[in-house]
Amino acid sequence: MSNTVYLRMKGERQGEISSGCGTEKSIGNRYQYQHRDEILVYQLASSMTSTAYGMNHPGLRFTKPIDKSTPLLTTAINENEKLQLIFDFYRTNRYGRQEKYYQIELRGASVQGIMHSINPGVLDSENITVSYEYIRSKHLGANTEYSDLILPDNYKQLFPPNEKPQPEIRHIILTLGVFFDGTGNNAVNTQNMLAACTAAHFELSDPDAEIILARTAEEKMGVSGTSATSYIGGYTNIHWLNTLYKTDIPIDTGQVQAAIYVEGIGTEAGKPDSMLGLTLGVADTGVIAKTDLAVKQIAGAINRFFDEIGKVVSLPSLKVTELRFDIFGFSRGAAAARHFANRIQDKDRVIINAIRYGMGEVNYVGAPAGKTRFIGIFDTVAAIGTPQNGLNPHTANTGEVNIMLRPGVAEKVFHITAQNECRFNFALNSVQPAWPELALPGAHSDIGGGYLPVVRENIFLTRPEGETVPLNTPPQKSRAYRHAVAQLSVLEASAVVAPLIRTNDISADVWEDERMPAHHIEGMQKRAFAALTMKQRLVKNDWSKVVLRVMLDAAQEAGVVFDPLDSNKPGLALPQELSSLCETAIKSGKAARLGLSLIHFTPTEIDIIAEKYIHCSANWNSITLDSHRKIYGGMSPSKIIGFVNRPDEGWKRTTYDMDGNKK
Known part of the structure; x- marks a missing residue:
């Protein structure tokens, strides 16, 4: 050239x-x-x-x-x-x-x-x-x-x-919003799938949309099973925050913003999802790799910003007095957000070089690695599998991922956690006692988003059990059935799942497998199975929109600027019955940040939320029906491999504080 x-x-x-x-x-x-x-x-x-x-x-x-x-x-x-x-x-x-x-x-x-x-x-x-x-x-x-x-x-x-005469120098503060999506969440893959479904005139509010999306992902994208996780869900609150983050603030205000989106752990745009990244949070799509990806985008984001600004002002007349970060994350993306904030506080040389290169000829006089204004995170689940913890993501050991948020890491931090999450593989990494934290009703993705508009739940609430009985024995007379019924009291005593039990139909289901060889004494036999189930339950994703508004309020309080939220926009519209509950949640968030007593929901309000808006994320797998619409299978010899969404002991979530101690 x-x-x-x-x-x-x-x-x-x-x-x-x-x-x-x-x-x-x-x-x-x-x-x-x-x-x-x-x-x-x-x-x-x-x-x-x-x-x-x-x-x-x-x-x-x-x-x-x-x-x-x-x-x-x-x-x-x-x-x-x-x-x-x-x-x-x-x-x-x-x-x-x-x-x-x-x-x-x-x-x-x-x-x-x-x-x-x-x-x-x-x-x-x-x-x-x-x-x-x-x-x-x-x-x-x-x-x-x-x-x-x-x-x-x-x-x-x-x-x-x-x-x-010396040109008038414009002093500006540039803030980069960095948005780490959740595990198995990818806004690009979601957008492509939604576009494919729109072209096919398919309605996403269909309760069976996930099944159709999975089929479309396999036919049009060539991905299936676990590799298609990021293709069959909805947008998360990280996507919406990134979309609403205001990047066209007039330079005359002296404070401007630019945005960086980072795909969720275990995912890459247009590629099959990574089993290693999804399950252990490591390797090329793991937590640390995603912070590296964010760093790689810093220079480009700054370059693009000044390319646009250079159309209206002379770049030599600018002096950037400060570079700040607003960091958001969900799930393992929240762990990535915390790790990224620590890299900034530790003055990571790669970040310093990225900022210097991005600034180019623009006069920058701020901190070499910048500093963090706000960290807004949803339900941190680091769940890092390392050789040190035996590849067990349930422990507090996060390996090289640094999720400790020390004093000075940011001006303000706010963490929203899931009150109704209790899966064994979703232990919570709290920010308490150092920073404000608010537990709101909902499962993990009711807080961070990512569910489709409506989901049909057909799930086992207890681990399916089976025993061999004589062929003429009614399955309701089996020990497996009696044990399943007895577990209902355990569920009713759990603060996590009890609201779902109160507001939905729970049944003790039995099914049989008569393909058994005859016993030489007792004669013909069969396998009798039993479990508590929740069937044909329709759950909406609207509660995550309430949580989005709570985080928006916290971020705006910290000085972050967003475009106005259009409550009529698909994906953001709030049902009328949640309006007053949203106001309560926002007030509770303010109280948490001020260290005041929280404003709690009444039992009636909890039941309203639980009935239609809280997903039962902890379960013993989905129910499979045969051609006669009868349950079959459900058993697995391995609890670890066979039931990845199983509840923690006693349906009570494991939580680790900032120091890694179990609460």
């Missing part, structure tokens, strides 16, 4: 001749916003010869487009106006960015000739020939220089004292 030359030209009478020459009005679609006050030079030729009387300067010739300066140059040749010309040479550096490396300056220059060239199929141009009284050539990178004052008597005229 050839190097580029731009010309700045000033006349002793006409002033800044090159002003506005790089604009759209001047040269049409060849306009250069970064060089709007310069002239684009197509060709340049200059020669010098040695004679018996010294150096001979025949002059300099260059070719340029016909632009705003064309009539002004005609005036200059007509009036024999003295000019100053500065040619800046640019080349592409190893990072793919343009850098100025060479410069030619002429003083006391006079236009000697102008020739226009207008030919079909060739860009309109004009050839300009100038003579000069002074020339200086300098290689900016190597710092080598040559100059020649052809008429020494004209020195004072050529180099008059030039005291330019």
